[in-house]
Amino acid sequence: MRLVSINNCEVGMVLAKPIFDEDARLLLNVGTKLTESHINRIKKRIPFIYIKSEITDHITQMNDDIPYELRTKTISTISNVFTTITNEHTNKIVISSRLKNFWNLKDTFAKIVQELNSSHNLLNLISHLQINYDDMFDHSLNTSLYSLSIGRSLGIPEKSLHILGLGALFHDIGKLKLPNSLLNKQNLTNEEKQLMRSHTEIGFEMLRKESELHLLIAHCAYQHHERVNGSGYPRGLHTNDIHQFAKIIAVAEKFDQLIRQKAMLPHEAIEVLYGYCYIRYDIEIIEAFKSAVAIFPIGVTVTLSTGERGVVVGYNQKYPQRPKVRIYMDKEGRKLSISNFYEIDLLKQLSTMIVECDAIIETKATV
Structure with missing residues (x-):
């Protein structure tokens, strides 16, 4: 799953986490393919949603702190x-x-x-x-x-x-x-x-x-x-x-x-x-x-000091500021095919830093 700003949602994106209303009633379930009506309906409720993405296809569940x-x-x-x-x-x-x-x-x-x-x-x-x-x-x-x-x-x-x-x-x-x-x-x-x-x-x-x-x-x-x-x-x-x-x-x-x-x-x-x-x-x-706290939440998009771009897919308990990142764009700005995605553990590569962080999905990337 991948975190995306509600303002950058597009028709056809598929929900990876359910969306509830103020009374815990289910509005949209996992697997819902977003329509324009869906997007307009939830825009006033939440700033971010999780969508399905092959970049993070191995992350099947995010643990919320309380139900x-x-x-x-x-x-x-x-x-x-x-x-x-x-x-x-x-x-x-x-x-x-x-x-x-x-x-x-x-x-x-x-x-x-x-x-x-x-x-x-x-x-x-x-x-x-x-x-x-x-x-x-x-x-x-x-x-x-x-x-x-x-x-x-x-x-x-x-x-x-x-x-x-x-x-x-x-x-x-x-x-x-x-x-x-x-x-x-x-x-x-x-x-x-x-x-x-x-x-x-x-x-x-x-x-x-x-x-x-x-x-x-x-x-x-x-x-x-x-x-x-x-x-x-x-x-x-x-x-x-x-x-x-x-x-x-x-x-x-x-x-x-x-x-x-x-x-x-x-x-x-x-x-x-x-x-x-x-x-x-x-x-x-x-x-x-x-x-x-998880400073860089799982699913958020980050840019590294090397120029590589990826999505946070895990964090280190003792050093949450040094997460694990799955790279989908290389140093030259080339988008990678799914088979060529690779992971960087920032706890092991201490010279590499996160220089930008956002919740915006690039729709032209391979997802």
């Missing part, structure tokens, strides 16, 4: 919990509903942690772009998954991982108390920026009152915009005064923003994070994230 059904159930549960927390009524019916939703969330989230812990694969970042859910809830879940991958890489115990993951889920809950017009506005005035920043304190106050949640979860909401050089808010804390979980969530949520809102590929987003080392983010946390 679609579990992901959609989690999104729904997050929505219910957020709604009950923001409901200020204190009657018995509301309180009972709130407790039930908390129990459901903890149960669902425990399954997510179990799925991640049982997987020996690196976090597949592109799989999180397969569905466009409600922005806040999708962002919350993605931030949680990235935070968990960082925490696991840092050796954080499983019991604490649950707190970290839930802290990431709730990190932006204070924004639900702000006007929608403010959340969707691009250029904020100074007064509006101050109001936007208040979501950290609002979220802290909301979460600390919830007896079902560990108090540290509230502190994650409070501190996730603090910066290691003291330039963050709400208190301008420096690195040693910021809780480790808040520093992890800061990296995770910025990464999700870059790949979803800025449409960057994972390796580009990682480079942006490195640019903020010692200013916004802790270098140790970025390094832990880099070692825990």
Whole structure:
């Protein structure tokens, strides 16, 4: 299978992975030959799809980190919990509903942690772009998954991982108390920026009152915009005064923003994070994230420093920045026949580097 930008899909391409809607209902199955109607139908839903390609015909399955059904159930549960927390009524019916939703969330989230812990694969970042859910809830879940991958890489115990993951889920809950017009506005005035920043304190106050949640979860909401050089808010804390979980969530949520809102590929987003080392983010946390994720996803097209062009077909667990690449275009720019494709393991050829990476399939290549 090969990764292709939805904007570069063409009639006749064949799906290598199924496409689901927001409720985990199957839209298009594996083997579907795309029509113009199909392409227009899914264009507003997802930025990338996997198509069948003889370049990668030996890759029959990509392991997603969590099943679609579990992901959609989690999104729904997050929505219910957020709604009950923001409901200020204190009657018995509301309180009972709130407790039930908390129990459901903890149960669902425990399954997510179990799925991640049982997987020996690196976090597949592109799989999180397969569905466009409600922005806040999708962002919350993605931030949680990235935070968990960082925490696991840092050796954080499983019991604490649950707190970290839930802290990431709730990190932006204070924004639900702000006007929608403010959340969707691009250029904020100074007064509006101050109001936007208040979501950290609002979220802290909301979460600390919830007896079902560990108090540290509230502190994650409070501190996730603090910066290691003291330039963050709400208190301008420096690195040693910021809780480790808040520093992890800061990296995770910025990464999700870059790949979803800025449409960057994972390796580009990682480079942006490195640019903020010692200013916004802790270098140790970025390094832990880099070692825990598939920076160059399987199926993505890359250009090597030699001029060769190929598709990533595997990664090395300890050095994910040095993947295995199947070459379909040689140094002279000649497209190879299927029988002449060859693989390069960048972990063994250290002088060769990836210089370009995209999700665009060349339709004139032999595929």
